[in-house]
Amino acid sequence: MKAAKAIPKSWFRSSATVALARELIGHTLCRRMPDGRIRRLPITETEAYDGPEDLACHAHTNRRTKRTEVMFARGGLTYVYLCYGVHWLLNIVTGPENYPAAVLIRGAGPHDGPGKLTKALAITGDQNRQPLSRANGLWLERPADLPNERDILATPRIGIDYAGPHWSQVPYRFVIRVKPKV
DNA sequence: GGAGTGATGACA
DNA sequence: GTCATCACTCCA
Numbered sequence: 001m002k003a004a005k006a007i008p009k010s011w012f013r014s015s016a017t018v019a020l021a022r023e024l025i026g027h028t029l030c031r032r033m034p035d036g037r038i039r040r041l042p043i044t045e046t047e048a049y050d051g052p053e054d055l056a057c058h059a060h061t062n063r064r065t066k067r068t069e070v071m072f073a074r075g076g077l078t079y080v081y082l083c084y085g086v087h088w089l090l091n092i093v094t095g096p097e098n099y100p101a102a103v104l105i106r107g108a109g110p111h112d113g114p115g116k117l118t119k120a121l122a123i124t125g126d127q128n129r130q131p132l133s134r135a136n137g138l139w140l141e142r143p144a145d146l147p148n149e150r151d152i153l154a155t156p157r158i159g160i161d162y163a164g165p166h167w168s169q170v171p172y173r174f175v176i177r178v179k180p181k182v
Numbered sequence: 183g184g185a186g187t188g189a190t191g192a193c194a
Numbered sequence: 195g196t197c198a199t200c201a202c203t204c205c206a
Contacts, residue, residue, distance in 0.1 A: 047201070049201075056201070057201095058201080063191090065190080065191070066190085066191095067189085067190065067191085081189080081190090081201090082187090082188070082189055082190090083189095083200070083201065083202055084186080084187060084188080084189095084200060084201095084202050084203085085186075085187030085188030085189065085200090086186070086187050086188080086202065086203075087187095087202050087203070089201060089202085091201085104201060106201085113202075113203075114201075114202075115202050115203060116202090116203080125189095157201070158201070158202090159200085159201055159202070160201060162199090162200085163201095
């Protein structure tokens, strides 16, 4: 069996956030649960939030606040925030320093939906602003086999109609196509 | 189709 | 201090 490779931090510092969101599909999201057990789940759904011009990005127009500050950091940190007062959403900060961008992890393994994923993995605000690392209990691995390009679909992002006709429609959401049985 | 839920950011 | 706004999920 081929060992999974850890992903170098430099990989997340690329400014090509949208390409990273696509590449993350099929990578393995790894989590050490509070009870010490380790879960490894293939990422099935992501969304890119890319830079000051992206009106759907929390840090659009370079809005730098206590919450969005982490998006301006170099890639490789987590950005976890509470949505609708109910759900924690897990993002991975991308890009070089001072470029606000992140990839939202919307689904992995059997868990579809960003809120359900964090619940299943016991991810909360405690995991915000942490470098992805095994020591921190949350990291990524590159599996031996990645999905075929043909099996990754690009669609508009979810729940961001407020971002206007352009930014609410750009195909920044990536989802693995479930292969139909033949 | 509609409510719940509470941090966040804008405004005063 | 107040208030409107949400990168969602569940139940009817």
